[in-house]
Amino acid sequence: MPFSIATWNINSVRLRMPLVAQFLADYQPDVLCLQETKCPDDLFPLSAFRKAGYEHVAISGQKGYHGVATVARRPIEIVEKRRFCDNGDCRHLSVHVEAGSRRILLHNFYVPAGGDEPDPEINPKFRHKLDFVAEMHDVPALEADNLSSVLVGDLNIAPLETDVWSHKQLLNVVSHTPIETTSFEAMRRAGNWVDLMRQAIPPEEKLYTWWSYRAQDWAASDRGRRLDHVWSSPNLSPALTGIKVLRHARGWERPSDHVPVIASFDLD
DNA sequence: ATGGTCGACCCTCGA
Numbered sequence: 614m615p616f617s618i619a620t621w622n623i624n625s626v627r628l629r630m631p632l633v634a635q636f637l638a639d640y641q642p643d644v645l646c647l648q649e650t651k652c653p654d655d656l657f658p659l660s661a662f663r664k665a666g667y668e669h670v671a672i673s674g675q676k677g678y679h680g681v682a683t684v685a686r687r688p689i690e691i692v693e694k695r696r697f698c699d700n701g702d703c704r705h706l707s708v709h710v711e712a713g714s715r716r717i718l719l720h721n722f723y724v725p726a727g728g729d730e731p732d733p734e735i736n737p738k739f740r741h742k743l744d745f746v747a748e749m750h751d752v753p754a755l756e757a758d759n760l761s762s763v764l765v766g767d768l769n770i771a772p773l774e775t776d777v778w779s780h781k782q783l784l785n786v787v788s789h790t791p792i793e794t795t796s797f798e799a800m801r802r803a804g805n806w807v808d809l810m811r812q813a814i815p816p817e818e819k820l821y822t823w824w825s826y827r828a829q830d831w832a833a834s835d836r837g838r839r840l841d842h843v844w845s846s847p848n849l850s851p852a853l854t855g856i857k858v859l860r861h862a863r864g865w866e867r868p869s870d871h872v873p874v875i876a877s878f879d880l881d
Numbered sequence: 882a883t884g885g886t887c888g889a890c891c892c893t894c895g896a
Contacts, residue, residue, distance in 0.1 A: 624887075624888070624896085625887095625888055625889075628888070628889090649888095649896085651888070651889065676889085676890090677888090677889050677890065677894085677895090678889080678894080678895065678896095679895090725895095725896095726895075726896050727896095728895085728896090738895085769896095825885085825886075825887095825896095826885090826886040826887045826896090827884080827885040827886050827887085828885080828886090829885080870886090870887075870896085
Protein backbone atom coordinates (compact mmCIF):
# COMPACT_ATOMS: atom_id res chain seq x y z
CA MET A 614 0.00 0.00 0.00
CA PRO A 615 1.18 3.55 -0.76
CA PHE A 616 1.77 5.83 2.21
CA SER A 617 3.12 9.38 2.29
CA ILE A 618 4.31 11.90 4.85
CA ALA A 619 4.80 15.61 4.13
CA THR A 620 6.68 18.25 6.13
CA TRP A 621 6.35 22.03 5.73
CA ASN A 622 7.44 25.06 7.72
CA ILE A 623 4.33 27.15 7.09
CA ASN A 624 5.30 30.40 8.91
CA SER A 625 1.79 31.07 10.32
CA VAL A 626 -0.82 28.39 9.74
CA ARG A 627 -3.71 30.84 10.02
CA LEU A 628 -2.37 33.25 7.41
CA ARG A 629 -1.53 30.45 4.98
CA MET A 630 -4.42 28.06 5.59
CA PRO A 631 -5.71 28.58 1.99
CA LEU A 632 -2.31 27.50 0.63
CA VAL A 633 -2.27 24.47 2.96
CA ALA A 634 -5.78 23.45 1.83
CA GLN A 635 -4.74 23.72 -1.82
CA PHE A 636 -1.61 21.68 -1.12
CA LEU A 637 -3.60 18.95 0.65
CA ALA A 638 -6.14 18.79 -2.20
CA ASP A 639 -3.40 18.53 -4.83
CA TYR A 640 -1.01 16.09 -3.13
CA GLN A 641 -3.12 14.29 -0.52
CA PRO A 642 -0.35 13.12 1.79
CA ASP A 643 -1.55 10.70 4.47
CA VAL A 644 0.12 12.83 7.12
CA LEU A 645 1.32 16.45 7.12
CA CYS A 646 3.74 17.82 9.71
CA LEU A 647 3.75 21.62 10.05
CA GLN A 648 6.26 23.86 11.80
CA GLU A 649 6.13 27.53 12.81
CA THR A 650 2.38 27.49 13.12
CA LYS A 651 2.57 30.64 15.32
CA CYS A 652 -0.84 29.75 16.70
CA PRO A 653 -2.14 29.02 20.21
CA ASP A 654 -3.97 25.68 20.37
CA ASP A 655 -7.40 27.25 20.97
CA LEU A 656 -7.10 29.26 17.74
CA PHE A 657 -5.86 26.41 15.52
CA PRO A 658 -7.94 26.19 12.30
CA LEU A 659 -9.34 22.73 13.06
CA SER A 660 -12.46 23.03 10.93
CA ALA A 661 -10.48 24.00 7.82
CA PHE A 662 -8.40 20.85 8.19
CA ARG A 663 -11.53 18.79 8.80
CA LYS A 664 -13.06 20.23 5.64
CA ALA A 665 -9.91 19.22 3.74
CA GLY A 666 -10.32 15.64 4.94
CA TYR A 667 -7.71 15.82 7.69
CA GLU A 668 -9.78 15.05 10.76
CA HIS A 669 -7.02 13.81 13.00
CA VAL A 670 -4.91 16.55 14.51
CA ALA A 671 -2.18 16.78 17.13
CA ILE A 672 -0.98 20.28 18.02
CA SER A 673 1.61 21.90 20.24
CA GLY A 674 1.27 25.63 19.75
CA GLN A 675 2.00 28.86 21.57
CA LYS A 676 1.25 32.53 21.01
CA GLY A 677 3.32 34.33 18.41
CA TYR A 678 6.27 32.02 18.00
CA HIS A 679 7.26 28.48 17.03
CA GLY A 680 4.59 25.75 17.24
CA VAL A 681 4.21 22.38 15.51
CA ALA A 682 1.18 20.43 14.29
CA THR A 683 0.67 16.98 12.78
CA VAL A 684 -2.53 16.38 10.81
CA ALA A 685 -3.71 13.17 9.15
CA ARG A 686 -6.46 11.49 7.19
CA ARG A 687 -6.21 8.44 9.44
CA PRO A 688 -6.15 8.19 13.23
CA ILE A 689 -3.01 9.34 15.01
CA GLU A 690 -2.22 8.92 18.65
CA ILE A 691 -0.22 11.55 20.49
CA VAL A 692 2.88 10.10 22.12
CA GLU A 693 4.73 13.11 23.52
CA LYS A 694 5.11 16.87 23.40
CA ARG A 695 8.67 17.20 24.56
CA ARG A 696 10.05 20.52 25.77
CA PHE A 697 13.67 20.52 24.68
CA CYS A 698 16.09 22.65 26.70
CA ASP A 699 13.37 22.91 29.34
CA ASN A 700 12.29 26.41 28.26
CA GLY A 701 8.62 26.01 27.34
CA ASP A 702 9.08 26.44 23.56
CA CYS A 703 6.71 24.30 21.47
CA ARG A 704 9.16 22.69 19.08
CA HIS A 705 8.41 18.96 19.13
CA LEU A 706 5.51 16.57 18.83
CA SER A 707 5.49 12.81 18.31
CA VAL A 708 2.59 10.57 17.29
CA HIS A 709 1.90 6.97 16.41
CA VAL A 710 0.27 6.20 13.07
CA GLU A 711 -0.64 2.81 11.61
CA ALA A 712 0.45 2.14 8.02
CA GLY A 713 -0.17 -1.31 6.58
CA SER A 714 1.01 -3.92 9.03
CA ARG A 715 3.32 -1.42 10.64
CA ARG A 716 3.17 1.18 13.39
CA ILE A 717 5.18 4.33 12.76
CA LEU A 718 6.52 6.59 15.50
CA LEU A 719 6.59 10.01 13.81
CA HIS A 720 8.57 12.92 15.28
CA ASN A 721 7.84 16.49 14.13
CA PHE A 722 10.65 18.96 14.98
CA TYR A 723 11.30 22.67 14.77
CA VAL A 724 14.93 23.27 15.73
CA PRO A 725 15.85 26.84 16.81
CA ALA A 726 17.29 28.98 14.00
CA GLY A 727 20.16 30.17 16.18
CA GLY A 728 20.37 33.91 15.50
CA ASP A 729 23.02 35.61 13.38
CA GLU A 730 26.32 35.30 15.26
CA PRO A 731 27.76 31.75 15.13
CA ASP A 732 29.50 32.00 18.50
CA PRO A 733 27.88 30.29 21.49
CA GLU A 734 29.92 32.47 23.88
CA ILE A 735 28.32 35.71 22.76
CA ASN A 736 25.05 34.55 21.18
CA PRO A 737 22.61 32.73 23.52
CA LYS A 738 20.38 31.76 20.57
CA PHE A 739 23.26 29.89 18.97
CA ARG A 740 24.06 28.25 22.33
CA HIS A 741 20.40 27.21 22.55
CA LYS A 742 20.52 25.69 19.05
CA LEU A 743 23.64 23.65 19.85
CA ASP A 744 22.11 22.50 23.15
CA PHE A 745 18.91 21.52 21.35
CA VAL A 746 20.78 19.40 18.79
CA ALA A 747 22.79 17.80 21.61
CA GLU A 748 19.55 16.87 23.38
CA MET A 749 18.26 15.27 20.16
CA HIS A 750 20.85 12.55 20.77
CA ASP A 751 18.19 11.08 23.09
CA VAL A 752 15.79 10.53 20.18
CA PRO A 753 16.81 7.24 18.56
CA ALA A 754 15.27 5.66 15.47
CA LEU A 755 13.35 2.97 17.35
CA GLU A 756 12.55 -0.08 15.25
CA ALA A 757 11.22 -3.59 15.70
CA ASP A 758 9.34 -6.18 13.63
CA ASN A 759 6.22 -4.06 13.32
CA LEU A 760 7.62 -0.70 14.36
CA SER A 761 9.43 1.98 12.38
CA SER A 762 10.38 5.57 13.15
CA VAL A 763 10.29 8.73 11.06
CA LEU A 764 11.72 12.13 12.02
CA VAL A 765 10.80 15.19 9.96
CA GLY A 766 10.84 18.92 10.29
CA ASP A 767 12.64 22.21 9.96
CA LEU A 768 15.98 21.29 11.50
CA ASN A 769 17.56 24.63 10.48
CA ILE A 770 20.89 23.01 9.52
CA ALA A 771 22.13 22.27 6.00
CA PRO A 772 24.71 19.50 6.58
CA LEU A 773 26.21 18.81 3.11
CA GLU A 774 28.17 21.10 0.82
CA THR A 775 25.45 20.58 -1.79
CA ASP A 776 22.76 21.59 0.70
CA VAL A 777 23.66 25.27 0.25
CA TRP A 778 24.15 27.54 -2.75
CA SER A 779 27.77 28.24 -1.78
CA HIS A 780 29.61 26.06 0.70
CA LYS A 781 32.55 28.48 0.97
CA GLN A 782 30.45 31.59 1.42
CA LEU A 783 28.26 30.00 4.08
CA LEU A 784 30.95 28.37 6.23
CA ASN A 785 30.60 31.14 8.80
CA VAL A 786 26.85 31.58 8.39
CA VAL A 787 24.49 30.05 10.97
CA SER A 788 22.92 26.85 9.53
CA HIS A 789 26.09 25.69 7.75
CA THR A 790 28.96 26.26 10.21
CA PRO A 791 31.23 23.24 10.84
CA ILE A 792 30.19 23.08 14.51
CA GLU A 793 26.55 22.74 13.45
CA THR A 794 27.01 20.37 10.51
CA THR A 795 29.38 18.13 12.48
CA SER A 796 27.18 17.82 15.57
CA PHE A 797 24.11 17.44 13.36
CA GLU A 798 25.54 14.49 11.44
CA ALA A 799 26.92 12.96 14.64
CA MET A 800 23.47 13.21 16.22
CA ARG A 801 21.80 11.65 13.17
CA ARG A 802 24.23 8.73 13.14
CA ALA A 803 24.05 8.26 16.92
CA GLY A 804 20.29 7.85 16.62
CA ASN A 805 20.70 5.43 13.70
CA TRP A 806 18.66 7.71 11.43
CA VAL A 807 18.74 7.43 7.61
CA ASP A 808 18.64 10.67 5.59
CA LEU A 809 15.85 9.72 3.16
CA MET A 810 16.14 12.88 1.03
CA ARG A 811 19.74 12.03 0.24
CA GLN A 812 18.89 8.36 -0.25
CA ALA A 813 16.50 9.39 -3.04
CA ILE A 814 18.45 12.35 -4.44
CA PRO A 815 22.22 11.91 -4.98
CA PRO A 816 24.36 13.88 -2.50
CA GLU A 817 26.24 15.40 -5.46
CA GLU A 818 23.09 17.21 -6.52
CA LYS A 819 22.20 20.66 -5.17
CA LEU A 820 19.03 20.46 -3.11
CA TYR A 821 17.25 23.29 -1.25
CA THR A 822 14.02 23.61 0.72
CA TRP A 823 14.31 27.25 1.84
CA TRP A 824 14.97 30.56 0.11
CA SER A 825 15.24 33.85 2.04
CA TYR A 826 12.46 36.44 1.86
CA ARG A 827 15.16 39.05 1.46
CA ALA A 828 16.27 38.11 -2.03
CA GLN A 829 14.77 40.38 -4.65
CA ASP A 830 14.32 37.41 -7.00
CA TRP A 831 14.61 34.12 -5.12
CA ALA A 832 14.45 31.95 -8.28
CA ALA A 833 17.00 33.94 -10.28
CA SER A 834 19.58 34.18 -7.49
CA ASP A 835 18.64 30.68 -6.23
CA ARG A 836 20.51 31.13 -2.96
CA GLY A 837 18.77 28.29 -1.18
CA ARG A 838 19.54 25.93 1.66
CA ARG A 839 18.28 22.45 2.63
CA LEU A 840 16.97 23.14 6.13
CA ASP A 841 14.04 20.69 6.11
CA HIS A 842 14.66 16.98 6.52
CA VAL A 843 13.06 13.54 6.39
CA TRP A 844 14.76 10.72 8.29
CA SER A 845 13.70 7.16 9.04
CA SER A 846 14.79 4.07 10.89
CA PRO A 847 16.84 1.62 8.76
CA ASN A 848 13.94 -0.83 8.55
CA LEU A 849 11.76 1.71 6.72
CA SER A 850 14.28 3.09 4.22
CA PRO A 851 13.93 0.20 1.71
CA ALA A 852 10.21 1.02 1.43
CA LEU A 853 10.88 4.59 0.25
CA THR A 854 9.61 5.08 -3.33
CA GLY A 855 10.38 8.76 -3.73
CA ILE A 856 10.99 12.25 -2.36
CA LYS A 857 9.31 15.34 -3.77
CA VAL A 858 10.63 18.81 -2.95
CA LEU A 859 7.99 21.29 -4.13
CA ARG A 860 10.35 24.03 -5.25
CA HIS A 861 7.57 25.76 -7.18
CA ALA A 862 5.70 26.36 -3.90
CA ARG A 863 8.20 29.12 -3.14
CA GLY A 864 6.61 30.99 -6.05
CA TRP A 865 3.04 30.71 -4.78
CA GLU A 866 1.22 33.87 -3.74
CA ARG A 867 2.33 35.07 -0.28
CA PRO A 868 4.46 31.96 0.19
CA SER A 869 6.24 30.53 3.17
CA ASP A 870 10.01 30.84 2.85
CA HIS A 871 10.12 27.01 3.12
CA VAL A 872 8.59 24.56 0.61
CA PRO A 873 6.86 21.23 1.32
CA VAL A 874 8.81 17.96 1.16
CA ILE A 875 6.86 14.73 0.59
CA ALA A 876 8.21 11.22 1.25
CA SER A 877 6.35 8.33 -0.38
CA PHE A 878 6.52 4.69 0.71
CA ASP A 879 5.26 1.35 -0.47
CA LEU A 880 4.37 -0.66 2.62
CA ASP A 881 3.03 -4.17 3.09
C1' DA B 882 30.12 46.25 1.24
C1' DT B 883 25.75 46.32 3.15
C1' DG B 884 21.12 45.60 3.70
C1' DG B 885 17.76 43.43 2.15
C1' DT B 886 11.80 40.80 3.98
C1' DC B 887 8.49 38.54 6.56
C1' DG B 888 4.68 37.46 10.53
C1' DA B 889 2.85 38.28 15.01
C1' DC B 890 1.69 41.73 17.81
C1' DC B 891 2.05 46.04 20.81
C1' DC B 892 6.79 47.74 18.96
C1' DT B 893 10.13 44.72 19.01
C1' DC B 894 11.30 39.89 18.58
C1' DG B 895 12.37 35.89 16.10
C1' DA B 896 13.41 34.15 11.75
